[in-house]
Amino acid sequence: MRILILSRKRSLYSTSRLREEGEKLGHRMDVVDPLRCVLHMGPDGPAIHAGGRSLPRPGAVIPRVGSMGTDYSVAVVRHFELMGVPVLNGSDAIGRAKHKLACLQILASRGLPVPDTLIARYPKDLDRLMKLLGGPPVILKLLRGTQGTGVIFAENRSSVESVLETIWSLGEDILLQRFIAESKGKDVRALVLDGRVFAAMRRTGPPGEFRSNIHRGGVGEGITLGKPYERAAIAAARAIGLNAAGVDMLETADGPVILEVNASPGFEGLEEATGVNAARELVRTAAHTARRKRR
Ligand code: ADP
Ligand code: MG
Numbered sequence: 001m002r003i004l005i006l007s008r009k010r011s012l013y014s015t016s017r018l019r020e021e022g023e024k025l026g027h028r029m030d031v032v033d034p035l036r037c038v039l040h041m042g043p044d045g046p047a048i049h050a051g052g053r054s055l056p057r058p059g060a061v062i063p064r065v066g067s068m069g070t071d072y073s074v075a076v077v078r079h080f081e082l083m084g085v086p087v088l089n090g091s092d093a094i095g096r097a098k099h100k101l102a103c104l105q106i107l108a109s110r111g112l113p114v115p116d117t118l119i120a121r122y123p124k125d126l127d128r129l130m131k132l133l134g135g136p137p138v139i140l141k142l143l144r145g146t147q148g149t150g151v152i153f154a155e156n157r158s159s160v161e162s163v164l165e166t167i168w169s170l171g172e173d174i175l176l177q178r179f180i181a182e183s184k185g186k187d188v189r190a191l192v193l194d195g196r197v198f199a200a201m202r203r204t205g206p207p208g209e210f211r212s213n214i215h216r217g218g219v220g221e222g223i224t225l226g227k228p229y230e231r232a233a234i235a236a237a238r239a240i241g242l243n244a245a246g247v248d249m250l251e252t253a254d255g256p257v258i259l260e261v262n263a264s265p266g267f268e269g270l271e272e273a274t275g276v277n278a279a280r281e282l283v284r285t286a287a288h289t290a291r292r293k294r295r
Pocket of ligand 2: 147148213248260
């Protein structure tokens with residue numbers, strides 16, 4: 001099958017692993033930068049050009065949408081869907097996952113465990129809002145951060161106030177979230193493929209860091225998830241509508257708390273920590289999904 005990876009750079013770890021494993025499985029793997037795709041809308045319907053020529057129609061698309069040019073990349077995925085090309089993750093689902101507020105709204109509305117989170121525009125009584133979140137301290141999160149950027153630990157009222165003022169003055173919104181101290185700089189990342197957990201790791205941030213992202217120096221260790229964590233991860237991916245998802249959860253005495261659902265999870269840390277072949281399984285999932293959709 002001709003499989004197209006939408007990725008900013010072919011040299012990225014996950015992108016090159018997908019190519020390598022896809023080729024071993026006998027697929028033809030192409031990489032195209034979504035920001036270099038020209039989307040054509042005309043009387044003959046949607047078409048896509050790249051590198052000055054019309055793009056050959058792939059059998060399946062694997063979107064790897066990062067934080068740069070997200071809206072554009074999501075539009076490229078939508079264009080493929082409108083052309084009838086099967087995509088591993090749909091544009092609507094990627095859009096929901098990319099937006100931390102939308103993601104939490106959906107998870108909470110399905111009754112899934114999320115940290116107490118607030119968003120407000122003119123909080124009259126910051127002390128009361130912070131108390132609702134069991135703080136201070138509280139966590140502040142930009143709506144579109146990734147890899148730990150845009151996640152802020154605010155120790156006291158005045159630091160919360162100064163961050164809020166800065167963000168609002170830029171015309172942005174920000175989430176206020178309960179700081180879950182018992183997670184102690186650790187979290188759990190589960191890779192959910194086609195409705196099951198394929199692999200999971202516990203990540204531990206460097207000393208003094210509350211964020212456990214691999215890109216911030218977090219170290220992963222392979223684990224087998226307990227049933228409540230497995231169920232939560234699968235339900236979270238399904239709620240957002242993703243066929244392939246990286247679900248981040250905190251471990252608490254009351255069980256899992258879901259932080260977010262990633263639509264393009266990296267597997268460098270995961271493959272290293274667990275020894276699983278996540279790239280091969282992701283390509284397989286993409287090919288299965290494509291065959292299922294064509295039927
Ligand atoms: P990102 O998209 O940047 O990865 P996350 O919501 O996953 O954003 O947060 C990054 C990391 O920060 C998490 O993996 C976790 O280690 C830590 N973290 C995030 N929210 C909380 C919280 N409410 N309480 C404690 N730790 C948190
Ligand atoms: Mg995360």
